Amino acid sequence: MSAFLSAFVIPQPPAASVPVAGGGAFPVRRIFCVGRNYAAHAREMGGDPDREPPFFFAKPADAVLTGGADMPYPPATNLLHHEMELVVALGLGGADIDAGDALRHVWGYAAGLDMTRRDLQNAAKKEGKPWDMGKGFDHSAPIGDLVPAARLPDPTRGRIALTVNGTLRQESDLSTLIWSVAETISFLSGLVRLAPGDLIFTGTPEGVAAVQRGDLLEGVVEGVGTVRTRIV
Ligand code: MN
DSSP states (O other): OOHHHHTOSSOOOOOOEEEBTTSOEEEOOOEEEEESOBHHHHHHTTOOTTTOOOEEEEEOGGGEEOTTOOBOOOSSOSOEEEOEEEEEEESSOBSSOOHHHHGGGEEEEEEEEOOEEHHHHHHHHHHTOOSHHHHSOTTOEEBOOBEEGGGOOOTTOOEEEEEETTEEEEEEEGGGBSSOHHHHHHHHHTTSOBOTTOEEEOOOOSOOEEOOTTOEEEEEETTTEEEEEEBO
16 A cells, blocks of 8 residues: 555545446546537527537536446426437547547447436526536446547448337437537637547537436437436
C-alpha cells in the first residue's frame, strides 16, 4: 500500500466502467452529452435546428448502467423519457482538437440511452435553472457493450432505433446528425480538455416519449451494437 493510497480518509470509490465486446472493461472518467443534435428532435423540443451550435451537459460517471441490468424507476419524476443515442468512448484526450483529427481520439462506440426526468428538465428550462437533476440522476445512462473503433466501419451512417415492449418508438440514421461525431469532439474539446475514459452521448433523434415500470427498452445502432434495460 503506497503512502498516497493510504492517505484517503474514506474508502476510494469504485471506478465506473463499461464492458467491451469480446472482453475487458473501459473505465469511465466523465460523461458528456450533446443536446438537440438531430433536426427533427430539436423541432419536437421547440428549438431551431438551423441556428443553434452544439451545447453540452453532463452526467456523473457512475450513472452508467451496464450488462442489460434493470433500471430502477427514479425518484422525483412522473415523466421518465427515453433518448436513444450513439455513444463515443475516447481513448485519447486533448484540447482544441481539429475536426479532421478528431476520430483518431475515439477508442470505441456503443449504443446508449440518455434517460431523462423530462418534468424536471422542463421545469428547469422554464426557470432558467440547471438541467443536472433532470439528466444526471442515478442509473440515467444505460449503455451496451463498447465496440473498438478499429473493428467498425464508417460511424457517420447507420440506422439508430429504439423499441419499447417491441413497438418502434425512435428511428433515424446517424447521417442525419446535425453535428457529426468528429465535429462534436472538436467543439467539446474547445470547452474542456478531453481525457481518456470520457464518454460522449451524441444526441437523440425524434420520438422521445415516456416509459413506465415494466417496460422493456431495446435499442440498436447499426454496425455498433445494442442496449437493453427493463424499467423496474
Ligand atoms: Mn440526449
